[in-house]
Amino acid sequence: MTETSTRVAGVDRPLPTRIDHYIGGAHVESVDGSTVPVDDPVTNSHYADLATGGAADIDRAVAAATDAFAAWAGMSARHRSNLLIRIADAIERLADVIAAFESFDTGLPISQSRGLAARSAENFRYFAEVCGAIHEDAYRSANQFGYVVRRPKGVAGLITPWNAPFMLATWKMAPCLAAGCTVVLKPAELTPLTASLFPEIVEEAGLPPGVFNMVHGLGEEAGAALVAHADVPVISFTGETTTGMTIMSSAAAHLKGLSMELGGKSPCVVFADAEIDKALDSALFGVFSLNGERCTAGSRVLVERSIYDEFVRAMAERAASIRIGHPSEAGTEVGALVSTEHYERVLSYVAAGVDEGARLVAGGARPEHLPTGNYLAPTVFADVTPSMRIFREEIFGPVVCVTPFDDEADAIRLANDTRYGLAAYVWTTNLRRGHRVAHQIESGMVWLNSHNVRDLRTPFGGVKQSGLGREGGQHSLDFYTDLSIVHVALQDAHVPRFGVSDE
DSSP: OEEEEEEOTTOOOEEEEEEOEEETTEEEOOTTOOEEEEEOTTTOOEEEEEEOOOHHHHHHHHHHHHHHHHHHHHSOHHHHHHHHHHHHHHHHHTHHHHHHHHHHHHOOOHHHHHHHHHHHHHHHHHHHHHHHTOOOOEEEOSSEEEEEEEEEOSEEEEEOOSSSHHHHHHHHHHHHHHHTOEEEEEOOTTOOTGGGGHHHHHHHHTOOTTSEEEOOSOIIIIIHHHHHOTTOOEEEEESOHHHHHHHHHHHGGGTOEEEEEOOOOOEEEEOTTSOHHHHHHHHHHHHHGGGGOOTTOOOEEEEEHHHHHHHHHHHHHHHHHSOBOOTTSTTOSBOOOSOHHHHHHHHHHHHHHHHTTOEEEEOOSOOTTOOSSSOOOOEEEESOOTTSHHHHSOOOSSEEEEEEEOSHHHHHHHHTOSSOOSEEEEEOSOHHHHHHHHHHSOOSEEEESSOSOOOTTSOBOOSGGGEEOOBSTHHHHHHHEEEEEEEEESSOOOOOOTTOOOO
């Protein structure tokens, strides 16, 4: 990694001008020397050259991870746990740098990237505790005793997205390492800056060379090679649904284990008896935090008709007052979208909403005080119907659709009228109804009278086209390990004697 004198606001750490792979404990260029430029989302200016890996680079990384696997898997759980704690310590030492780099690279508001940095350290602390307390079940009957042996699966391929890239990488790395697997990480090519800090972090923690490896590059090249590699038995992927389908098809050739958290179009259901102020706060935060670039965003707000007009008015007023500005400014609530390409994609959905007859009540254009950069004012569409694209397709930006419903059955029908099923939010003071609705919404996760607050012990994942598999807590360890049951006879068992006559 080559550094420059350019610094990000708030930290005394130069930006790199070149970001290379990290394989077997060393920074290395691509085998073919190829790079791509990386831009920041505020000025859309080139700040670094990123090594772009291919099959040969993935081969090197998988070989290094394979060589390191036996020693890492054979290490005591307590020793691995201690190393994970040291990684958490290193992340906390660099928390200000991580937050500033993440804000610079993604356009996320600095106040939110600070929270993501703190959560990254907590991911490692939590799984350090889980690692030190891994248990294996036992089953006893009168004639037989059975016990489970848990074995790490081997080299894990981790493919992470460009929104909250550092935190989401730690979300996968921590349980993977805790389980005894070695890592080949393929970060998103749009936002590689904070990933470039991982080598420093793992080296400071004392992680053995080859346990953690990182190959940058395009999904179609480095990512595809990682998924197709015969010596990578497990893939954890977070990203869009169409990419997940491609991964599933490729992984089938080797029957790989897959955990995939894909797209979402999550409903936020607000009944008339809800605590309206709290529901409004949650609806706004749920879709406009992280610039709306979050898989669990409550991007379809379904409101009971008797309070619909007032709720739309209040939501529009609040959205118009959200502070949109430079990501590094402490008061910014919505920053810049990640890239010009993505910005134009989100704007195309705004145009589609208008063309299809939705009522634009807030935002929809660049803020006047921000003439350059990938900025979109928080956008609210009312009177959105299920036939509209903005109701059906994931926008992944600061755009929300508001739709009225008539009764409980109508709310459930609208909530489930989507190919996705990742998250859902329900607001009502009638807890019987709240539970009924939560049980009938087709979603991997439901929050009742709460926004997206997640306990790390709980299963995370979706249904339908929002993915497959579950991670989080013990579920993560189950994903990264194979379970074998050993049966031991406690006394002679009757076995039919084939081939022996009755005489």
